[in-house]
Amino acid sequence: MTYETVIGLEVHVELSTASKIFCGCPVTYGQEPNTKCCPVCTGLPGALPVLNKNVVEYALRTCLAVNCEISRITRFDRKNYFYPDLPKAYQISQLYQPIGRNGWLDIEVNGTKRRVRIHELHMEEDAGKLMHDPWEDQTLVDYNRCGVPLLEIVSEPDLRSAEEALTYLEQLRGILQFIGVSDCRMEEGSLRADVNVSVRPAGSNEFGTRTEMKNMNSFKAIGRAIEKESLRQIELLNEGGRVIQETRRWDENKDASFPMRSKEDAHDYRYFPDPDLTAVHVSEDWIDQVRRELPELPADRRKRYIGELGLSDYEAQIVTGHPVISGLFEDVYDLTKLAKDTASWIMGEYLQLLKDKNCGPENLSLSAEDLAAVVSMTAEGKVNRVTARKVLAAVIEDGVKPQTYIEQHGLAMVSDASLLEDTVRRVLAENPQSIEDYKNGKKKAAGFLVGQAMRALGGKADPQLLGSIINRQLSEA
Ligand SMILES: [Zn+2]
Incomplete structure (x- = not known):
């Protein structure tokens, strides 16, 4: 049986605003750990978030650039979970009224055009970073990244190959860089993708069971992971097995993915509207202004x-x-x-x-x-x-x-015809064998003579003029 691969991408982009999404701490990379944070982004009791208007503006720019419908009223929700890099024990994100919906990007691969639909685009805050130190057998946490603004851009499962997925990502990255919302440095994690992969019999309209690989930050790894994961699923189905919905971890060194957690132990995030933040009303004037300023x-x-x-x-x-x-x-x-x-x-x-x-x-x-x-x-x-x-x-x-x-350095090109003529005459006189070879049909000999004359002129001769003079003198010799 022939199978078709179905891919959806959730892309996280760190925005390059001057300050974080809910406080005045600077957005930085590679600074001394825990020096760019405050009570708000580390979630100390009583600290209250204040929304950075520039983040909304960057989100609006992106919505317009990827053809999203913009919500005139957009809200923030709390996504609850505990992890050491998330000191508040919830992430401020958007679930019920994201800023953008129903966008699209057109891509072209090997002459085939495809419209990739974008399900939604929402704003959220990034978490901190854990650093595992195997030598000391301990884990350290850096909160500098807490509260760095993120956009999450969720595609529909409209991609059909690793090549299409990479083309979509490249196109998206180009747009984000051109509209100035992110540097998209994948090696620094400012662009990362969750990759959903499933397979189905070619021609079928139903989706197969999908697996997900999270937080991938290199194009090479994403391409490879998609290819290997679709092969793994096809082999499994051909052997009469079934694909389990799960999160898998891609191991670049082993060139393979491994199960991490299944649907049964997936999180229940208990989303609810964040009571500390009011709804954002996006006016027509604001949208028009952002549209006018879009490069x-x-x-x-x-x-x-x-x-x-x-x-x-x-x-x-x-x-x-x-x-x-x-x-x-x-x-x-x-x-x-x-x-x-x-x-x-x-x-x-x-x-x-x-x-x-x-x-x-x-x-x-x-x-x-x-x-x-x-x-x-x-x-x-x-x-x-x-x-x-x-x-x-x-x-x-x-x-x-x-x-x-x-x-x-006296590098101006020698285009003095009489000087070139003289030099060529001398070079030909010194290389009678080459003239002989040329007349016997070894056209390569002319190239050798060009090289000799060029060297005599310190590499500064006008190559076209020199070539034509050599050809003429040779034909006259
Ligand atoms: Zn802060």
Whole structure:
């Protein structure tokens, strides 16, 4: 029997507001444990929460960007459970009137388009963090993360493969970064997903029993976990067994998932409306204002880059991969008016630099003016691309200006035809064997001669001009 995999995702995003959702403590990462918390976020008796308006605004932005209907009255509820990283013994979340419902995102995988429906979007607070210390055989708790604002974005089970799930996540991450609500650093846990997987006979309309893997924070692990879990379920069904509804833990090192808890011992959270927080009334004016201030979304940018600037699908995809990259592309394009060249430099040298330095686009200091200078000089034939690469590296390492560096190092490209003609004549005279080879049909010999002439000119020759001179002199030899 052929089976179909059905996947739903619950995505948690930490918002990058300046302060937490219900108190004035700063939202930080990697600080000294328990230094960024107060009586409110650690739930001391008598402390009262006050809602951060920016969190609601970020949620509204996100609702609009993922096409959700916005609740005009939204409320907070208490989700009760005990765990050491949750000192209040309840999490303030939204169950009955979440801020957003019925949204969607369109994705495309291998030419097939699919609309992924979003069931709901709600605001909540994050819990603290436990650190298990196996050497001392003890567990430590850090409350700095308590009260960091979260959005939870719950999709319908509309995804059908690991590839679709990853495309959806990438698209969602791009949107969240572009609208400026989160840095979405998965390695720091600011974007994490609960993954629901079930299988059913192909063509069936009923859902199979699903399992859930919680708190996954790498695309690679999510893709792998979906593939392995659907295979596990299919094998189980083929052997006549049945899938049990349970939470499973993905072990990346073992490349397998293991049962954690079944439905029977699932929590009863005893949700009830939080009596400390009043309902939030969202006015039409507020929604209109947020809509007006919403930046252009990545999908719209891609369309514009393809339609107006002539980029290919692939180029547009890469340069809209991150808001900083897209911003750099736009600024360099404004200065150079060279869309293709700019895209080529960003996809080639710029991304390579990020990779070599193992840093994100927000951490590489490269001004649009400097990159634009390098792109223009190369396009105008003032330096060749190999030299331009050296210039770009020097700009980043030593903070010099491209023009200054080129002048100081005498790197301007040699386009002086008479100098090139002379050099080629000399190189040909020194390499009679290569001329012989070329005439006998070994066209590679021309490449060797180009290399020799280029070396004689210190690597600064205009490669096109040099090539044509060599070809002409060879045909005349
Ligand atoms: Zn606090």
